[in-house]
Amino acid sequence: MKHGTIREVFARVLYDPNIDPSDIEVIFQDSDEFRCVPFTFICAAEDGFYYRGNFYPFYKIIAIRDSRSGKYFLKRRPIRFRVLGDVGIEFPDFPIFLRAVYDDFVLQRYASYVLLTLLARMRESRDDVLNWFRVLGEFNKVAFDDFEIYIIVEPGPFRGTLLIMEDDHVHMVRSIPTPLKLSMIIKRTSFHRAVIQEFIGDLEHVFRLGMDVLCVENITRITECDPGLELLERSLSVENLSLFILNRSGSRRLFAVCNQSEYRFLKFDFEQRIAEKIGLPLAEVILPNVRVRDIGLVSESSIIKIHDDDVIFAIKD
Numbered sequence: 001m002k003h004g005t006i007r008e009v010f011a012r013v014l015y016d017p018n019i020d021p022s023d024i025e026v027i028f029q030d031s032d033e034f035r036c037v038p039f040t041f042i043c044a045a046e047d048g049f050y051y052r053g054n055f056y057p058f059y060k061i062i063a064i065r066d067s068r069s070g071k072y073f074l075k076r077r078p079i080r081f082r083v084l085g086d087v088g089i090e091f092p093d094f095p096i097f098l099r100a101v102y103d104d105f106v107l108q109r110y111a112s113y114v115l116l117t118l119l120a121r122m123r124e125s126r127d128d129v130l131n132w133f134r135v136l137g138e139f140n141k142v143a144f145d146d147f148e149i150y151i152i153v154e155p156g157p158f159r160g161t162l163l164i165m166e167d168d169h170v171h172m173v174r175s176i177p178t179p180l181k182l183s184m185i186i187k188r189t190s191f192h193r194a195v196i197q198e199f200i201g202d203l204e205h206v207f208r209l210g211m212d213v214l215c216v217e218n219i220t221r222i223t224e225c226d227p228g229l230e231l232l233e234r235s236l237s238v239e240n241l242s243l244f245i246l247n248r249s250g251s252r253r254l255f256a257v258c259n260q261s262e263y264r265f266l267k268f269d270f271e272q273r274i275a276e277k278i279g280l281p282l283a284e285v286i287l288p289n290v291r292v293r294d295i296g297l298v299s300e301s302s303i304i305k306i307h308d309d310d311v312i313f314a315i316k317d
Helices: 003-015 104-109 111-124 126-136 182-189 227-234 268-278
Strands: 024-030 033-038 048-051 054-057 061-066 072-075 139-144 147-152 162-166 169-173 193-198 202-209 212-217 221-224 241-248 251-259 285-291 302-307 311-315
Touching: 003 061, 003 072, 024 048, 024 054, 104 111, 104 182, 104 311, 111 126, 111 169, 126 139, 126 147, 126 162, 139 221, 169 202, 182 311, 202 227, 212 227, 227 241, 241 268, 251 268
Parallel strands: none
Antiparallel strands: 024 033, 024 061, 048 054, 061 072, 139 147, 147 162, 162 169, 193 285, 193 302, 202 212, 202 241, 212 221, 241 251, 302 311
């Protein structure tokens, strides 16, 4: 393939409103290895791209493909070699406050990896569970039946995350993080696709725990769900999804959905399918498909959901 062809593909991904860059993968040669990373993890340049601060010329690219469909936008040669993923971040071998090591954007981006790794560490070190949980931030204990439940109350990328202990079982549930200020991350997300939704009302986080369906209200109080919300969650229990619902004077709207098996938030098109499945309207959409660089004035009562490998929550400041 000519370099111009690669440039054309880059231009399509960067500017075509019908393409979500977070769905696109770039396979390239990284020294003596080959690597596949989300397009949103790179920064386009004149004659190539930057990845983790290092410049790679276009000729290093082997292929560019749609991760959902498997369709290739271009493939310069057959892929018959071992392909590695993103370098990721290093998780410490001992409890240490993660925000002292990484910034909040990085921790939101890699929240799935962080929580899955942390859960494994806690299950290995049952006598040190709370010290490991504290790497996410300060927490409070919340009384609820026979469960020991702790909730991260410190604002940041893991605010609202729950640690649940019952007998020998340790479990975690992810929540919506403190939104980042857009001005602080605009350079890292300028070409990302985003959805802007109204965020007005009390936040109810509904999730399944064993045979119970629980509700965390405004990241402070845990209760058993009312029958209507319980029915919604039970319809999704096989998929281990939790629902984030805005309750405004008794009128409820779906704001977000998290896959608690992977600790990863679903993107907007999946949210739409879930909302239709459970018969609950979505939170009002202010802008359904906008590149971050094109976001203008938005109200203070809205949240920007940016499509990265995960969903990055932000506000306009």
